[in-house]
Amino acid sequence: MRKISLANRFFITLIPISVGGILLLGLLAYGIVTNHIKETIHGQVLTLSREAAFNISNFFHWRELDLETVAESPLFTYYHNNIDYALKAEAEQYRLEIEQYLLKFFKRTGTYNCIIFIDDKGKEIVEIGKSAIVSPKKIFPDPALLKRLTSLPPGAYYESGVRAALTPAANILFAKPLRDSTGRFRGAILLESDLNPVLTALSQLQIGHSGSAFLSDTSLHPLLMPPSFLQQNRPLLHEIFTNEPVPGTDFHIVVKADAADFMAPLKKIVNSTLLMILICSLLTAILIYLPIRALTRPLLRLVEATNRIAKGNLQERVEIKRSDEIGILANSFNTMTKSLAERTHQLAEEQQRLSVTLRSIGDGVIATDIRGRVTLLNKAAEALTGWTQAQAQGKFFHEVVNIINEKTRKICENPIERVLKKDLVLGLADHTMLLSRDGTERSIADSVAPILDQEDKVIGAVLTFQDVTQRRKAENEILRLNAELEKRVVERTAQLETAMEELESFSYSVSHDLRAPLRAMDGFSQAILEEYPDKLDEQGRDYLFRIRRGAQRMSQMIDGFLHLSRANRSELVRQSVDLGVLAQAVSQELRQLNPGREVEFTTAGDLRAQGDPTLLRIVLDNLLNNAWKFTVRTARARVEFGAAPAAEGMVYYVRDNGAGFDAARTDKLFGVFQRLHTSAEFPGSGIGLATVRRIIRRHGGRVWAEGEAGIGATFYFTLPQIQAPEVL
Amino acid sequence: MILLVEDNPDDEALTLRALKKHNLFDEVVVVRDGAEALEWLFITDRHAQRDTDVVPMVVLLDLKLPRLDGLEVLRRIRGDARTRTQPVVILTSSQEEQDIISSYQLGANSYVRKQVKFESFMEAVGRLGLYWMLLNEPPLFEKTSGSR
Numbered sequence: 001m002r003k004i005s006l007a008n009r010f011f012i013t014l015i016p017i018s019v020g021g022i023l024l025l026g027l028l029a030y031g032i033v034t035n036h037i038k039e040t041i042h043g044q045v046l047t048l049s050r051e052a053a054f055n056i057s058n059f060f061h062w063r064e065l066d067l068e069t070v071a072e073s074p075l076f077t078y079y080h081n082n083i084d085y086a087l088k089a090e091a092e093q094y095r096l097e098i099e100q101y102l103l104k105f106f107k108r109t110g111t112y113n114c115i116i117f118i119d120d121k122g123k124e125i126v127e128i129g130k131s132a133i134v135s136p137k138k139i140f141p142d143p144a145l146l147k148r149l150t151s152l153p154p155g156a157y158y159e160s161g162v163r164a165a166l167t168p169a170a171n172i173l174f175a176k177p178l179r180d181s182t183g184r185f186r187g188a189i190l191l192e193s194d195l196n197p198v199l200t201a202l203s204q205l206q207i208g209h210s211g212s213a214f215l216s217d218t219s220l221h222p223l224l225m226p227p228s229f230l231q232q233n234r235p236l237l238h239e240i241f242t243n244e245p246v247p248g249t250d251f252h253i254v255v256k257a258d259a260a261d262f263m264a265p266l267k268k269i270v271n272s273t274l275l276m277i278l279i280c281s282l283l284t285a286i287l288i289y290l291p292i293r294a295l296t297r298p299l300l301r302l303v304e305a306t307n308r309i310a311k312g313n314l315q316e317r318v319e320i321k322r323s324d325e326i327g328i329l330a331n332s333f334n335t336m337t338k339s340l341a342e343r344t345h346q347l348a349e350e351q352q353r354l355s356v357t358l359r360s361i362g363d364g365v366i367a368t369d370i371r372g373r374v375t376l377l378n379k380a381a382e383a384l385t386g387w388t389q390a391q392a393q394g395k396f397f398h399e400v401v402n403i404i405n406e407k408t409r410k411i412c413e414n415p416i417e418r419v420l421k422k423d424l425v426l427g428l429a430d431h432t433m434l435l436s437r438d439g440t441e442r443s444i445a446d447s448v449a450p451i452l453d454q455e456d457k458v459i460g461a462v463l464t465f466q467d468v469t470q471r472r473k474a475e476n477e478i479l480r481l482n483a484e485l486e487k488r489v490v491e492r493t494a495q496l497e498t499a500m501e502e503l504e505s506f507s508y509s510v511s512h513d514l515r516a517p518l519r520a521m522d523g524f525s526q527a528i529l530e531e532y533p534d535k536l537d538e539q540g541r542d543y544l545f546r547i548r549r550g551a552q553r554m555s556q557m558i559d560g561f562l563h564l565s566r567a568n569r570s571e572l573v574r575q576s577v578d579l580g581v582l583a584q585a586v587s588q589e590l591r592q593l594n595p596g597r598e599v600e601f602t603t604a605g606d607l608r609a610q611g612d613p614t615l616l617r618i619v620l621d622n623l624l625n626n627a628w629k630f631t632v633r634t635a636r637a638r639v640e641f642g643a644a645p646a647a648e649g650m651v652y653y654v655r656d657n658g659a660g661f662d663a664a665r666t667d668k669l670f671g672v673f674q675r676l677h678t679s680a681e682f683p684g685s686g687i688g689l690a691t692v693r694r695i696i697r698r699h700g701g702r703v704w705a706e707g708e709a710g711i712g713a714t715f716y717f718t719l720p721q722i723q724a725p726e727v728l
Numbered sequence: 729m730i731l732l733v734e735d736n737p738d739d740e741a742l743t744l745r746a747l748k749k750h751n752l753f754d755e756v757v758v759v760r761d762g763a764e765a766l767e768w769l770f771i772t773d774r775h776a777q778r779d780t781d782v783v784p785m786v787v788l789l790d791l792k793l794p795r796l797d798g799l800e801v802l803r804r805i806r807g808d809a810r811t812r813t814q815p816v817v818i819l820t821s822s823q824e825e826q827d828i829i830s831s832y833q834l835g836a837n838s839y840v841r842k843q844v845k846f847e848s849f850m851e852a853v854g855r856l857g858l859y860w861m862l863l864n865e866p867p868l869f870e871k872t873s874g875s876r
Contacts, residue, residue: 508824512792515821518844520738526846527745548846555844562823570825614825 010292011285018284019277026273033269041262042242048205049213049244049255055201056215057247060159063193066109067157067176070189075101076117076178080186095125102128111197113171116190122146125187149177149188171195195224202226205255213255216243220254298326302333314341364444367451367462372397372416375460384444384467386437401463406431406443415448419461425449431472434465443472500569507565514558521551560687563618567694572612579652580607582617583641586624597637599628604642609650609719615695616719622688623654623715630658630713648702648718657712661705669705692717729755730857731784733765733801734819735793739842743788743819746853752861757784762796765789766804769811784814786837786860791820791827799830806835813867817856 075098082091102115106128114129116136122143124136149158157176174191198215203226205213215224220243243254298320305318316337320330358365364381368374373396377389385392385400392400397416404411412432419426426448434444446465450458525544528536536544580603587601609616624639631637640655661669670693696703696717707713730752734740740758747756759765765787768775787805791798798818805811817838818831831839840856843849 508822511822511824511827512820515842515844516736516739519742519821519842519846519849522844523738523742523745523846523849552845559823566825 005296011289014288015281015285018288019281022273022277022280026270026277029273030266030269034263034266037262037266041257045242045255045257046244049242049253052201052205052213053244053246053253056198056251056253057249059197059201060249063111063159063172063174063191064157066105066111066191067174067189070102070105070115070191071176071178073098073101076187077180080178080180099126099128099133102126103133111193113192113194116192117187118146118190119187120150120185145173145175146188149175150185152177154179154183198224199226202253205253212257213253215246216252216254218250218252220252222254223251295326298322298330302330305333309337309340314344362466364446364465364467365462366392366397366401366465367460368397368416368420369460370420370458372414372420372461374400381465384434384436384442384465386440397463402435403444404433404435404441406433415446416461416463419448419450420458434467442467443469445471503565504569507562507569510558511562515555518551518555518558522548522555525551557687560691563622564687564691564694567615567618567691567698570612570615572615572698574610574612576608577611577613577616578608579616579620579643580641582613582620583607583624586617586620587639590624590628594628597628597632599631599637599639601639602641604640605644606650607641607643607652609652610721611699611719612695615698619692619695619717620654622692626688626715627654627656627658627713630660631656632658634658646718649720651716651718653714653716655712655714660707660709660711660713662709663707666705666707670703689715729757729782729784730861731765731768731787732756732758733760733762733787733789733793733798734758735760735790739790742846742849743853746850747857749850750854750857752857755861757782760794762793762798762801764795765793765801766796769805769814770808783866785864785866786815786817786856788817788819788856789836791818791822791831799827799834802831802834802836815860815864815866817860819853819856 075094079091079094079098082088082094098117102117106112106115114127114134116124116128117126118124127134127136145158152158157174159175160171160173171192171194174193176189177185178187178189180186202213202215202224212226214222214226216222241254241256243252245252298318301320302318305316308316314337317334318330320327322330358376359378361378362380364384365376365378366374366381366385367376373394374392377385377387377392377400382388387400398414402411403415415426427446432444432446433441435441444465445468446463448461448463451460451462453459525547529541529544583603590599591597620641624641627639628637631639634657636657638655638657641653642655643650643652645651670689692715693703696719700720701718703715703717705713705715730747732740732743734743740760744756744758757768759768764774767773768778769787771778771780789798789801793801796804798820802816802818805814805816815837816835817840818827818836819840819842820827821842823841828839838856840852843852
C-alpha cells in the first residue's frame, strides 16, 4: 500500500465532497432556471397567441358588424320599394344614393377590396372597387353562392372559408342577404376583404429567432401561414408549441418556437457556476489543508519522539502546549514515557536483585535456551559441576552436566531435552548422580521445568538441583533402621499374640477346671459335716469349716481373676449407657443377697455415659459391692452414686460412709491382690479395684479414690465422651 | 428321668448327692463323656440295648467333656430330628461369656453355673431337678425306637 500522509488523506477525502456539493448545487440551479425560462416563454407565447387570436377574432367580428351596418341602411328598402312599384327614376335615384353610401363606407373602413350590392337574381347593382365606383357586372359569377345566400336564415351571414390553398394574397368574402318586411329575399351585400390584417396579426407573433405562428383548422391543419413561417423549415431543437382557438371562429392559432433561442442566460449561469466551482474548490483546499497541517504537525512530532524512545532515549519529552485532544495526547505521551522510564528502571533493579539471588542460592541452577545451550550457571551450580559460568556459556547442556544412575551407572537421558520436547515439568529419576568436571560423584535431587514466555511458548528450560549425598546416606540409614524395626515389631507382635492365646486358653482352663477341685473340697467337707456329725469333735468340725472357707475364698479369687482377665481381653463396644439404671440393678441384687442389711442407696446427677455396658456393669458391681461391704459395721449405712461436671468431663463417684481407708496408702488400692484390710475384717479377693482401673483405663478414663479411716471412702472415675485410643 | 453328662466323678457325686437330697436320685442316668451321651440318646453302641421307651425329661450337660465337648454334643442333639426338641440344660463351672452365648446359640434351654459353695450348688441342682422333672411340661417326644 502506498503511504499517504494523514493530511493528504483528509484532503483527498474532503475535496470531492466539497466540489461535488457545488457541482450538485450548480446542476440544481441550472435545472431550476431552465425550467423557469421555459415556463416564462411558454407564458409569453400563450399571451401573444391569445392576443393574436383576439385580434383575428375581432377582424371577423368587425366584418360581421360592417355587414349588419350596411344591410340596415334604409336605402335598400327604399330602392326595392321603388322597384316594386316600377318607379324606375326614383329607383335609380336610390341606387345612386346607395352607390354614394357604399363608396363612403368603403373609404371609411379601408378594409375591403370591393363592395358589391346584388339583387335577388344575382345581378350586380352597385360595385365599389379600389375606392371608386365601377360599372357593375351583369351577372354574379357564382350561382352556388346565390343559392346559399337565399337559404340563409334571417340574421345570418355568409363568410367564405379560408382554404388550404389560401395564399397571403387570398381574399375572404363576407355576404349578408337583404330581406324585405315580409322576409322575402331581395338581394345581398357582399364585402370582399383580403387577409392582410390576419397575416399582420400572425406575423406580429415573432417569438425568438425562429418562433412563428399560423392559422389552422380545428384539427390543427395549417390554413394560413405568414410568409416568414414558410421560410422557416429548419427543425426546432427545443420546440415550444401552443395552440389557441380563435374566439367566434373554427380557427386555431398555432405557435411554434425554439426554446434554444431563449437559453442564452442559461449559458451564463453554467459558466458562472463552473467558475464558482473552481474558486470554491481552491478555497476549500486551502481552508482544509491549513488546519490539517496544523493538526498533523504535532502528531508528526509525536511520531518522531516515539521513534527516538523506541531507540532507547527514555528521557525524550514532547513540547506541545495545546489544550485540545492533541495537547492531552502529548501530555499522556509524556506521562507514559515517564512511567516507562520508571518501570524500566524498576525492571532493571528487579533483574539485578533476581540475578544476585539466583547466583547466591544454595541450590544449583542451570538455565538453557530453546536449543539446550547453557545460558546461566549460578554459583552453587559452578561448585557442583566444576564449570564456571564463562566456560559453560553457550555450550550444550550435556557437555557441561553428566548425570548417571547411582545403581546402573549409565548416563541418564538428557532431562533438558526431554523438557524442551515435551513442555513438562520433570522430577529426575531417583538415585541420580552428578559427575563433576574433576570426576567427583555427588548424589543429587533435582527437577527440570520449561521456561515459558508470555504466550506460553517454550523458550528454554531450567534445571535446579541439590547435593543430597549426605541426605541420601541418612535416608538409606533410616530405611535400614525402619526395616529392622519392622522386623522386631513383627516378632514382638507374634510373641504377644502367642502370649494372648496362652492367656486365653489359661483363662478358659481356669474358668472350667480350677473350680471343680474347690467344689469337691467344699462339697465333701460339707458332706462329712452332714453325714458324720457324731464322729467329729468341735475341732474337727472347725477344720472342715476352715477347708470350706479356704475353698470359697479361692473360688472368689478365681472369679476376680477371671473378671480382670475378661476386662483385659474382651472387645470394648462403646454405646450409650445409663449408669444410674445399671447401679440401681446392682443395688437391687445386693439387697437380695444381703437381706439383713439396711443400706440407704441414692443416685444423683446426669448418669448417662458412653462405654461398654458389660464392662461398666463390672465396674459398678465392684464399687457398689465394696461400698456395701465396708459399711457393714456402720450404723446408718449410706451409699451414693452420682456425677458432677468437671474440667475433664463428667466425674462419676461412689461414696460411702463406711470403714474408709488410710489416705496414706491410696496408691495400694488399685494393685492386684493388694488389700488394705484383712480378710477377717472384710473379705475380698484384692482383684476388684484392679479390674475397675483396668476397665476405666481401657475407656480412656481415670480412676482415683479419697478416703479417711472410720469416716468413709469415695471412688471417682471418668469416661471421656470422645473416642480416645484404647489403652491396653 | 434325668440324663447327667459329667466326666468329673467328684462333680458327679456332688450332683447325685444334691439330687438325692431332693429325692430325685432314682431317676438319674449318668454318662461320662460326650460320645457316650450321644450313644445313649440315639441308642447305639454301648447303649444299643437300652430301653427305648425311656426319654429323659432333661439332659444336664457339662461343657468340658472328654472325646466330644458339650457344645458339640448339643449341636448333634439339635441337629437330629429325634432329639431336636429334647430339653438340654448346660451345667458347668464356666462363666465365660463366650460359653454362655455359644450354648444359647446352639439351642440350650438353660445355662446354670456350678457354684463352689456347696449350699449354693445343691440349691441350684435341686431347683433344676424339681423344675424340669415336676413343673415343666415336656415336648411330645417322637419315640426314639429303632436302633441303628
